[in-house]
Amino acid sequence: MDIDDPKSRLENKPHRFMSILTGEWVDLPESDRLGKCRSVGDFEKLNRVGEGTYGIVYRARDTESNKIVALKKMRLDTQKDGIHVTGLREINILLNLRHENIVHMSEVVVGKSLESIFLVMEYCEQDLASLLDNMAAPFSEPQVKCIMLQLFGGLQYLHENFIIHRDLKVSNLLMTDKGCVKIADFGLARKYELPHRPMTPTVVTLWYRAPELLLGAKTHTTAIDMWSAGCILGELLAHRPLLPGRSELHQLDLILDMLGTPNDTIWPGFSKLPALENFTLKKQPYNNLRHTFPWLSDSGIKLLNILFMYDPNKRACAEACIQCSYFKEQPRPCDPEFMPSFPQHRLKRKQSKPEEKKGKEKRKSLDTFKSFGDNSNVPVLKRNRRDIS
Numbered sequence: 101m102d103i104d105d106p107k108s109r110l111e112n113k114p115h116r117f118m119s120i121l122t123g124e125w126v127d128l129p130e131s132d133r134l135g136k137c138r139s140v141g142d143f144e145k146l147n148r149v150g151e152g153t154y155g156i157v158y159r160a161r162d163t164e165s166n167k168i169v170a171l172k173k174m175r176l177d178t179q180k181d182g183i184h185v186t187g188l189r190e191i192n193i194l195l196n197l198r199h200e201n202i203v204h205m206s207e208v209v210v211g212k213s214l215e216s217i218f219l220v221m222e223y224c225e226q227d228l229a230s231l232l233d234n235m236a237a238p239f240s241e242p243q244v245k246c247i248m249l250q251l252f253g254g255l256q257y258l259h260e261n262f263i264i265h266r267d268l269k270v271s272n273l274l275m276t277d278k279g280c281v282k283i284a285d286f287g288l289a290r291k292y293e294l295p296h297r298p299m300t301p302t303v304v305t306l307w308y309r310a311p312e313l314l315l316g317a318k319t320h321t322t323a324i325d326m327w328s329a330g331c332i333l334g335e336l337l338a339h340r341p342l343l344p345g346r347s348e349l350h351q352l353d354l355i356l357d358m359l360g361t362p363n364d365t366i367w368p369g370f371s372k373l374p375a376l377e378n379f380t381l382k383k384q385p386y387n388n389l390r391h392t393f394p395w396l397s398d399s400g401i402k403l404l405n406i407l408f409m410y411d412p413n414k415r416a417c418a419e420a421c422i423q424c425s426y427f428k429e430q431p432r433p434c435d436p437e438f439m440p441s442f443p444q445h446r447l448k449r450k451q452s453k454p455e456e457k458k459g460k461e462k463r464k465s466l467d468t469f470k471s472f473g474d475n476s477n478v479p480v481l482k483r484n485r486r487d488i489s
């Protein structure tokens with residue numbers, strides 16, 4: 101080797117990288133210098149388990165390890181001739197995360213062409229949306245507490261790592277056959293910086309979207325995930341979507357009906373929010389959460405109230421929710437092993453194509469029900485949680 105020749109020096113230098121998963125240094129073999137991904141041919145596709153806006157998800161078997169995995173085929177961005185930016189974000193974020201309540205992505209594999217990319221993830225037997233659709237009776241309160249504690253655990257980890265998920269909803273919560281809840285679908289997730297920088301306000305599926313986003317706030321905080329968690333808690337308790345708006349205005353209306361109209365006293369800066377330049381909100385002076393959940397304990401109502409604080413700065417963080425007395429009083433959260441499981445329905449489910457799904461609203465609006473009443477008698481509405489965004 102000519103040590104004065106920079107090209108020669110570069111070619112012969114061993115390549116060492118620090119693993120983002122273990123923090124250990126690893127030598128990169130010469131043959132992998134240009135990068136190396138396994139081929140999707142190493143996997144046997146078993147069946148399709150889900151389809152979202154950005155990808156189709158298959159249950160598959162890794163023929164090398166014999167493990168069952170989920171393979172998510174990333175959709176192409178037809179205009180830009182490559183992988184959609186949401187897919188790249190999802191890869192980037194998931195590679196850096198390790199927590200029992202966050203779906204684990206083990207690797208990226210490639211298809212025949214370079215544009216065909218698949219994420220290999222741990223396989224989860226069900227997602228909460230289809231579980232809710234297939235259960236004859238609502239979740240019991242111990243089961244709801246078990247799910248929520250796990251969701252808050254995952255959120256605490258995400259937020260401590262400066263990640264905002266930005267699309268929390270029941271169809272993005274997966275569950276293993278051991279009852280372990282995993283937050284999935286990081287296509288809209290973003291790393292945030294302090295001070296917060298402006299981001300696009302049209303994130304988060306409408307029914308789970310926080311009022312500050314609906315009113316055009318330019319900065320996003322972890323509080324938008326906490327609002328979505330409140331909507332998920334309400335949905336699990338009631339066994340139907342809590343705030344199923346048909347449009348942004350209708351969504352705001354439903355929020356006002358449930359919580360009353362905000363003002364600058366409870367939410368400093370409220371009247372300066374961009375959307376309020378165009379319209380005035382109706383006046384509704386009452387908080388109707390107690391009326392909506394008459395059977396819920398005071399600490400359950402308190403948890404909902406701290407998740408539904410209008411002012412994002414006052415909204416509870418995940419850690420505060422975990423400490424909430426609701427989880428310490430009777431009935432206590434159940435053991436994850438006692439969560440219901442219907443793995444077979446996922447093998448049967450037929451998914452419609454995303455373009456067919458747009459704008460479809462098959463479910464009855466919540467307006468038909470004045471209050472959820474005792475959750476053991478709630479009529480089960482067939483839901484279509486994936487359709488609204």
Ligand SMILES: Nc1ncnc2c1ncn2[C@@H]1O[C@H](COP(=O)(O)OP(=O)(O)OP(=O)(O)O)[C@@H](O)[C@H]1O
Nearest residue numbers: 150151152153154155157170221222223224227285
């Ligand atoms: N690891 C997994 N194990 C089992 N099923 C999964 C897994 N990941 C996703 N799914 C299934 O595939 C569906 C779609 O996946 P995902 O939400 O990641 O796709 P998406 O295109 O990003 O969806 P969206 O339209 O909600 O943004 C999920 O609702 C779930 O049913």
